[in-house]
Amino acid sequence: MSTTTVKTPPPVDGAPAGTAPAGKGPRRGERSRAGALTSHGILSVASLIALFPIAWLIYLSLGPDKDDYLHPGGILGKMTFDNYTFVLQHTPFFDWLWSTLVVSLGTTVIGVLVAATTGYAVSRMRFPGYKKFMWVLLVTQMFPVAVLMVPMYEILSELQLIDNYFGLILVYCSTAVPYCAWLLKGYFDTIPFEIDEAGRVDGLSPFGTFARLILPLAKPGLAVAAFYSFITAFGEVAFASTFMLSDTKYTFAVGLQSFVSEHDAQRNLMAATAVLVAIPVSAFFYLVQKNLVTGLTAGGTKG
Amino acid sequence: MTVVIDRATGKRRGDRAPRPGPLQRMKRSYQKYWYAYAMTAPVVVVLGVLVLYPLLRGIYLTFTDATSLNSARTIGVNHIDATYEFIGLDNYADILWGPTAYDRFWSHFIWTIVWTALCVLLHYVIGLGLALLLNQKLKGRTFYRLILVLPWAVPTFVTVFGWRFMLADGGIINSMLDAVHLPSPLWLEDTFWQRTAAIMVNTWCGVPFMMVSLLGGLQSIDPVLYEAAEMDGANAWQRFRNVTLPGLQSVSSTVVLLGVIWTFNQFAIIFLLFGDTAPDAQILVTWAYYLGFGQQPRDYAQSAAYGVLLLSILIVFTSVYRRWLARNEQQLAI
Numbered sequence: 001m002s003t004t005t006v007k008t009p010p011p012v013d014g015a016p017a018g019t020a021p022a023g024k025g026p027r028r029g030e031r032s033r034a035g036a037l038t039s040h041g042i043l044s045v046a047s048l049i050a051l052f053p054i055a056w057l058i059y060l061s062l063g064p065d066k067d068d069y070l071h072p073g074g075i076l077g078k079m080t081f082d083n084y085t086f087v088l089q090h091t092p093f094f095d096w097l098w099s100t101l102v103v104s105l106g107t108t109v110i111g112v113l114v115a116a117t118t119g120y121a122v123s124r125m126r127f128p129g130y131k132k133f134m135w136v137l138l139v140t141q142m143f144p145v146a147v148l149m150v151p152m153y154e155i156l157s158e159l160q161l162i163d164n165y166f167g168l169i170l171v172y173c174s175t176a177v178p179y180c181a182w183l184l185k186g187y188f189d190t191i192p193f194e195i196d197e198a199g200r201v202d203g204l205s206p207f208g209t210f211a212r213l214i215l216p217l218a219k220p221g222l223a224v225a226a227f228y229s230f231i232t233a234f235g236e237v238a239f240a241s242t243f244m245l246s247d248t249k250y251t252f253a254v255g256l257q258s259f260v261s262e263h264d265a266q267r268n269l270m271a272a273t274a275v276l277v278a279i280p281v282s283a284f285f286y287l288v289q290k291n292l293v294t295g296l297t298a299g300g301t302k303g
Numbered sequence: 304m305t306v307v308i309d310r311a312t313g314k315r316r317g318d319r320a321p322r323p324g325p326l327q328r329m330k331r332s333y334q335k336y337w338y339a340y341a342m343t344a345p346v347v348v349v350l351g352v353l354v355l356y357p358l359l360r361g362i363y364l365t366f367t368d369a370t371s372l373n374s375a376r377t378i379g380v381n382h383i384d385a386t387y388e389f390i391g392l393d394n395y396a397d398i399l400w401g402p403t404a405y406d407r408f409w410s411h412f413i414w415t416i417v418w419t420a421l422c423v424l425l426h427y428v429i430g431l432g433l434a435l436l437l438n439q440k441l442k443g444r445t446f447y448r449l450i451l452v453l454p455w456a457v458p459t460f461v462t463v464f465g466w467r468f469m470l471a472d473g474g475i476i477n478s479m480l481d482a483v484h485l486p487s488p489l490w491l492e493d494t495f496w497q498r499t500a501a502i503m504v505n506t507w508c509g510v511p512f513m514m515v516s517l518l519g520g521l522q523s524i525d526p527v528l529y530e531a532a533e534m535d536g537a538n539a540w541q542r543f544r545n546v547t548l549p550g551l552q553s554v555s556s557t558v559v560l561l562g563v564i565w566t567f568n569q570f571a572i573i574f575l576l577f578g579d580t581a582p583d584a585q586i587l588v589t590w591a592y593y594l595g596f597g598q599q600p601r602d603y604a605q606s607a608a609y610g611v612l613l614l615s616i617l618i619v620f621t622s623v624y625r626r627w628l629a630r631n632e633q634q635l636a637i
Contacts, residue, residue, distance in 0.1 A: 036441065039436050039439060039441055040441070040442075040443075042432075042433075042436060043433070043436055043437070043441075043447045043451075044447075046429075046433055046447075046451060047447055047450040047451055049507070050450055050451050050452075050453050050454050050507075050511075051450055051453060053454075053462060053465040053466055053469060053507070054453060054454075054457055054462065054465060056465060056468070056469060056475060057461070057462075057464070057465035057468065060468055069468045069471065069474060070471075070473040070474070072475060072478075114345045114346060114349055115345075115346060117341075117342040117343070117345060118342060118343045118345060118346040120342060121338075121339045121342035121343045122343065125336065125338075125339040127332070127336040127339040127340065127343075128332050128336065133343065133347075136350065137346075138621070139618060139621075140350065140354055141561075141564065142564045142568070142614065142617040142618070142621065143354070143568075143614060144567070144568045144570075144587075144588045144591070144610060144613045144614060144617070145568065145570050145588060145592065146587075146588055146591035146592055146595070146606060146607075146609055146610035146613055147358065147361060147607075147610035147611065147613065147614050148354070148357050148358065148361065148610070149592065149595060149596070149606070149610070150361055150364060150595050150603045150606050150607040150610065151357040151358070151360040151361035151364060151607065152357050153596075153603075154360065154364075154374065154375075154603075155356075155357060155360065157375075157376070157377075158375070170353060171353075173349060173353055174349075174350075174353040174354050174357075177346055177349045177350065177353075178346065178350065178354075181346050205338070206338040206339075206342075207338065207342075210342070231458070234458060235458040235459055235460055235571070236571075237459075237460055237570060237571040237574060237575065238570045238571070238574065238592060241574075242596050252458075252460070253458075253460040253571075256460060256461070256464060257575070267468065270464060271464070271465075271468070274461045274464050274465070275461075277458065277461055278457045278458065278461045281456070281457070281458055282453070282456040282457050285452075285455075285456035286449070286456060289452065289456070
């Protein structure tokens with residue numbers, strides 16, 4: 001199984017990188033100090049670049065005034081959590097939280113449930129039409145928002161589903177379902193086929209094999225697919241900005257934009273809300289990221 | 304891969320009896336694969352209802368002159384029926400070679416290509432570099448990796464606002480540039496700098512995905528190959544060139560394709576970074592959105608036509624890419 005997690009040290013002991021000069025001797029893993037130093041240097045700079053914009057956002061969110069971002073030095077003297085208390089008490093923050101959760105979780109549940117059997121079928125069986133089907137799954141990932149937005153808007157307005165959670169969930173499922181099927185196929189591919197065969201020999205039907213043998217083994221894959229659907233729905237901007245009209249039904253991606261309008265730019269509040277949104281999602285990301293990496297590359301490294 | 308799968312179904316190409324009639328074949332294929340069809344049915348149904356139907360409807364709309372003024376709509380209790388008309392291929396003709404077609408379509412088209420190529424190149428090169436660094440025995444490797452995936456962990460719509468604060472005139476980036484006496488460009492107002500800023504932010508957002516995928520690819524390369532190469536006296540560059548890169552081929556071709564598709568369709572970054580203020584920095588996707596939903600009256604037909612054009616470009620690209628891979632005897636990891 002190619003489910004090496006990243007935390008375990010890689011099997012590669014020698015330095016494959018062009019940056020570290022090769023120790024020619026039999027002792028692998030030994031390299032010149034300069035090489036290691038360069039690596040540390042580059043990685044530190046890269047880490048700083050990765051970290052800074054987020055750290056800066058957090059720092060700015062502590063400044064009480066909406067123009068403080070122009071005078072960052074001034075924030076040091078008057079740091080306060082006022083923005084956070086204001087956001088939690090006087091903005092529709094919790095409404096947005098509710099909408100975001102409803103829409104994202106709805107998408108996740110439907111996406112994974114619908115896609116699971118399909119991922120298994122395309123992983124194990126080469127039925128006629130298989131290639132075309134995989135092609136369709138690939139093509140649906142390529143749909144630019146612009147393709148479906150206009151007709152979806154029309155259809156949903158006819159069905160009175162504009163400004164409705166369910167309407168948005170349906171829209172998100174159009175990308176989440178094929179994506180999950182694709183991702184799950186990659187994960188099912190890593191489960192040895194012998195397990196299926198054993199199940200079949202013991203008299204299980206294909207559905208039985210799937211439900212009783214494969215599904216329990218595929219929990220990490222399902223988690224990754226679920227997480228992915230959740231994150232995609234959570235961060236989607238275009239459809240949410242267009243299809244959700246009343247400000248209590250905004251998802252965070254839309255709500256955050258509403259702080260900056262033509263009349264007023266409450267940047268301090270915006271920064272505070274952004275931080276509040278980012279913390280739980282990022283924490284969750286780090287919790288599942290080990291599986292995430294495995295699931296993502298499972299399809300790729302099989303080769 | 305195919306060998307294993309063949310074993311699972313016992314089916315192999317070119318290994319069949321003479322073809323029976325079509326009806327018989329359908330019946331047989333049904334008997335043999337009915338469970339496969341049953342298992343794929345949910346996705347097929349969902350795709351049919353949620354993707355195919357809207358797509359067909361969208362394609363129909365591109366042949367009409369639908370705008371928000373003549374579409375079916377409900378104002379209060381009054382329902383007004385749609386009055387748009389069928390105008391054939393006029394929308395496409397107008398977009399591609401109508402008056403001012405360069406300003407409306409081709410300039411955005413060129414910028415979209417540049418944007419996609421530059422971003423994917425930067426993603427891949429930086430991602431591969433960092434993955435190689437992280438694939439060594441190094442103190443604090445895990446720590447670095449955790450920080451480096453941060454741009455991926457935080458939702459894009461959050462980080463883009465962080466960047467907006469930093470790039471604003473008088474924001475931290477220009478203050479720092481001023482401090483070292485470098486010119487401080489108007490990142491969010493001047494077209495060239497808008498484009499630079501967009502590429503910068505997108506690169507920052509997209510590198511972690513490449514890095515993590517390529518790191519996974521690197522770790523799956525058999526260490527024996529490196530040992531063998533070392534025995535044969537290959538230096539670091541030769542090992543990279545002849546062991547690492549071929550070993551990464553399958554992962555690379557997949558992530559590059561995904562990267563191209565995602566970057567080409569990248570909506571959130573440009574939309575949130577500039578809003579309506581940067582007509583020249585809009586890539587085709589955001590421009591199509593602007594036509595359909597960002598202006599009054601909303602031009603549904605043209606927006607949908609842009610969408611169809613975009614999708615065609617991507618499909619053509621993907622087909623060519625896959626054919627090119629097939630010719631080089633590579634395979635996508637799908």
